[in-house]
Amino acid sequence: MLNATVVAIIPNDQGNRLTPPCVAFADDNAGRLVGDAAVNQAASKHTNTIFGECPCTHCAAAHAYVKRLIGRRFSSPSVQGDVKLWPFKVTAGRDDRPMISVQYDGEEKQFAPEEISAMVLSKMKETADAYLATDVKNAVITVPVYFNDSQRQATMDAGTIAGLNVMSIINEPAAAAIAYGLDKISSSDEERTVLIFDLGGGTLDVSILKIDPGADMDMSVFKVKATAGDAHLGGTDFDSQMVKHFVREFIKRYKKLDIRSDKRALRRLRTACERAKRTLSYSVHAAIEIDSLHGGIDFAATITRARFEEINKDLFSKCIGVVQKCLRDAEMDKTSIQDVVLVGGSSRIPKVQDLLQEFFDGKEVCKSIDLDESVSCGAAIQAAILCGHDNLQDVLLVDVTPLSLGVRTIGGAMSLVVPRNTTIPTKKEKVFTTCCDNQRSVLIQVYQGESMSTDDNNLLGEFSLNGIERAPRGVPKIKVTFDIDANGIMDVSAEDKATWKKNKITVTYDTGRLSTEEIERMIQEAEEYRTAITY
Numbered sequence: 001m002l003n004a005t006v007v008a009i010i011p012n013d014q015g016n017r018l019t020p021p022c023v024a025f026a027d028d029n030a031g032r033l034v035g036d037a038a039v040n041q042a043a044s045k046h047t048n049t050i051f052g053e054c055p056c057t058h059c060a061a062a063h064a065y066v067k068r069l070i071g072r073r074f075s076s077p078s079v080q081g082d083v084k085l086w087p088f089k090v091t092a093g094r095d096d097r098p099m100i101s102v103q104y105d106g107e108e109k110q111f112a113p114e115e116i117s118a119m120v121l122s123k124m125k126e127t128a129d130a131y132l133a134t135d136v137k138n139a140v141i142t143v144p145v146y147f148n149d150s151q152r153q154a155t156m157d158a159g160t161i162a163g164l165n166v167m168s169i170i171n172e173p174a175a176a177a178i179a180y181g182l183d184k185i186s187s188s189d190e191e192r193t194v195l196i197f198d199l200g201g202g203t204l205d206v207s208i209l210k211i212d213p214g215a216d217m218d219m220s221v222f223k224v225k226a227t228a229g230d231a232h233l234g235g236t237d238f239d240s241q242m243v244k245h246f247v248r249e250f251i252k253r254y255k256k257l258d259i260r261s262d263k264r265a266l267r268r269l270r271t272a273c274e275r276a277k278r279t280l281s282y283s284v285h286a287a288i289e290i291d292s293l294h295g296g297i298d299f300a301a302t303i304t305r306a307r308f309e310e311i312n313k314d315l316f317s318k319c320i321g322v323v324q325k326c327l328r329d330a331e332m333d334k335t336s337i338q339d340v341v342l343v344g345g346s347s348r349i350p351k352v353q354d355l356l357q358e359f360f361d362g363k364e365v366c367k368s369i370d371l372d373e374s375v376s377c378g379a380a381i382q383a384a385i386l387c388g389h390d391n392l393q394d395v396l397l398v399d400v401t402p403l404s405l406g407v408r409t410i411g412g413a414m415s416l417v418v419p420r421n422t423t424i425p426t427k428k429e430k431v432f433t434t435c436c437d438n439q440r441s442v443l444i445q446v447y448q449g450e451s452m453s454t455d456d457n458n459l460l461g462e463f464s465l466n467g468i469e470r471a472p473r474g475v476p477k478i479k480v481t482f483d484i485d486a487n488g489i490m491d492v493s494a495e496d497k498a499t500w501k502k503n504k505i506t507v508t509y510d511t512g513r514l515s516t517e518e519i520e521r522m523i524q525e526a527e528e529y530r531t532a533i534t535y
Helices: 036-040 078-082 111-133 149-161 171-188 235-253 262-280 303-310 314-328 350-359 376-386 515-529
Strands: 023-025 032-034 091-092 096-102 109-110 139-144 165-171 192-199 204-210 220-230 283-293 297-304 339-344 395-398 405-408 414-418 426-432 441-448 458-466 479-485 490-496 502-507
Touching: 023 096, 023 111, 032 111, 078 376, 096 111, 109 111, 111 139, 111 149, 111 171, 139 149, 139 171, 139 376, 149 165, 149 458, 149 515, 165 171, 165 376, 171 192, 171 220, 171 339, 171 395, 192 314, 204 314, 220 314, 235 262, 235 283, 235 297, 235 303, 235 314, 262 283, 297 303, 303 314, 303 350, 303 515, 314 350, 339 350, 376 395, 414 426, 414 479, 441 479, 441 502, 458 490, 458 502
Parallel strands: 139 165, 192 339, 220 395
Antiparallel strands: 023 032, 091 096, 096 109, 192 204, 204 220, 283 297, 405 414, 405 441, 426 479, 441 458, 479 490, 490 502
16 A cells, blocks of 8 residues: 655745745855745846746746756757747857857856756755755656757756756656546555646646556556647746736836836836736636836836736647647547646636636646645656655556657658557657669657647667668668667667678667766766855
8 A cells, every 4th residue: 555645745945835936146255046035036136047937836846947958959940939029138048059048247248048947956865965964866857748858968967967857757747646636546446547737937838648546456557548748838827828918918008118118127027927827716706016117107007807818818729739639649538537636836827727627627637736736746656666665665656658750751751650549668660662763771750749740850860771782762661660668768770681781789878968067967966066166
């Protein structure tokens, strides 16, 4: 029998169970600020404050506030769209990596997203060290379901920089399902199909899992059936719509003043909008009052819940669209879902809950687990499983590939080999051929993503198969095999059926990752910054 008391949430040094995933660099000898201290000075030092999810949302993956940068390329359309909305500066670094620029110690410093993430992870580590009176080394970190493997590996690099041994990277909804299912397994021997709806500050993740306690309780299985997500749908996007609404109202009132170029004013307005959004979760109207917002003008306005829902109607519609996509991928009807479990601070928005209840024909959504802490609890339980905890040795999490895998073919087309949401471990094969007469070699390029064009997907690795038997194009038969283990490590092999020539690579997703030397340098710098840290 499982014991739900194996998890305890550790409060930080301010006595709070949630730590805002926020980092700031002060120019007044105050050093580097992390958490509440960084949030408190965000309005006055907005260009030196790297923020993301509002403090009301869960921060189980402590790096979450840079999740829209980490593991991505600066030139990608998503990054280019986001940087226009942020007050801090993001530039292109080596290999097209996004670099965050701040003023620190009298000069401009650049930090990789992994470094910023590591600063928050370091805060989490030090909080645990102090509470447990020991040096915590191992960690399980959660990530959004849509994260590709470059982003997952970048997250592991952040953990390494923070001085942690990252035992596992797991999807946030899967972690929430473990936290939810723990008590279900303890109190029932029936299999349940659960939909986890995780709406955080930056992203929406939806997963469908089957929770099977096992016929004789010998092995409890959490099996992911399908996942879906939206990288640009979360609390910050609702905030952005409110900011646009009040900017229009400000310009309408004061026609000669254009607030849109005043980054400090926009950051203060965003902070007020975040508070108003939270107020609207329990009240039908909210007020914002900001002294000397722009041009010396004191700005005051109100917004009703109905108006908030109107300006965000497209985002609410997207929420249900992601749920529908997850159901299609799982090949399930909505009537197959027994429990709809809410996770993430933004799931508190009444309209979100009403839409879900309406979509599932009046079924009550489950709010029995803590919206902010369930992902952290699930990660802790997974860590206990990996460490061989006595009460959890017979719990198994069976996950899926979050994105499709395939190879590049003629014209840059993506030829699918492993569809997304395939249960791992798995082994898939597909036969390809040549595109030219008497071709003696082929280049196997392995991609990950959902686009039909590899130009829009993520290159994971490539290798050549040489010594193919001379023949007219289309005659050779080249078998390509994808073999993925339970840890997501993938072997890709290619074999010419005529000559038995064979070659393969092990894809560990190193493309675009930090080098060993870079990680070592960042670890050393992290120690230096730690001496000037303020919480």
